[in-house]
Amino acid sequence: MNRLLWIVLLVIGIGAALLAFNDSAGTTASIDNYDFSRLIWLGTIGLVIAVGMLRSGRSLGTLASNLGAWALIALALIGGYQYRYELQDVASRITAGLVPGSPLSLSVEGGRATVTLDKANSGHFEARVLVNGSPIRAVVDTGATSTVLTAEDARAAGIDLGALNFTIPVSTANGMARTAAARTNEIAIGGIVRKDLPVMVAAPGALSQSLLGMNFIGSLSGFDMRGDRMILRD
Secondary structure (H helix, E strand, O other): OHHHHHHHHHHHHHHHHHHHHOOOOOEEOOEEHHHHHHHHHHHHHHHHHHHHHHHOOOOHHHHHHHHHHHHHHHHHHHHHHHOHHHHHHHHHHHHHHHOOOOOOEEEEEOOEEEEEEEEOOOOOEEEEEEEOOEEEEEEEOOOOOOOEEOHHHHHHOOOOHHHOOOOEEEEEOOEEEEEEEEEOOEEEEOOEEEEOOEEEEEOOOOOOOEEEOHHHHOOOOEEEEEOOEEEEEO
């Protein structure tokens, strides 16, 4: 073990000396100094692993099998990282099928979050929205001036209904309803987040489902409807 330690220190020392000597040149043995330093560390780690496996007393066949298994794991991790966005889309599609209103796709375009919603069986676009961290299902209503929460959803989001005065009339699909003005700490769909957003809260029993209105939709850079899909762009 002491011999291995000295070998490791010797390799690191020689590598460090070469890097210091070739610092002004920027390359060592025709390799960029940054890549050369990574090569030293990876080589040292590989040496320690190899010596440890050889000293374990296992047969070469077993060692080769173990190395192959670790190589496959490494390739799987690298592949998962390289295709992380595609895998995220697959997961989102599965979740959208299992949990109504979940985003069909989450992505980033030009540094801005993009969320794709699928049309629900009702014929409307529904979204799983986080209001103050509490998940609710809301209909995306471009005809609604403001976001309107049902009394149940507002209570789940931590809004005190007892402190509200339901005196503001609004028109809904079920007719006129009495609402009260309130304010949320945060409303989020996927990676699209809006802070300190005003909302309306419907009186208990006045609204069957919350509405995501234009005070949220209008804050986006844009949205498109393509067949059975709606694309929201932060």
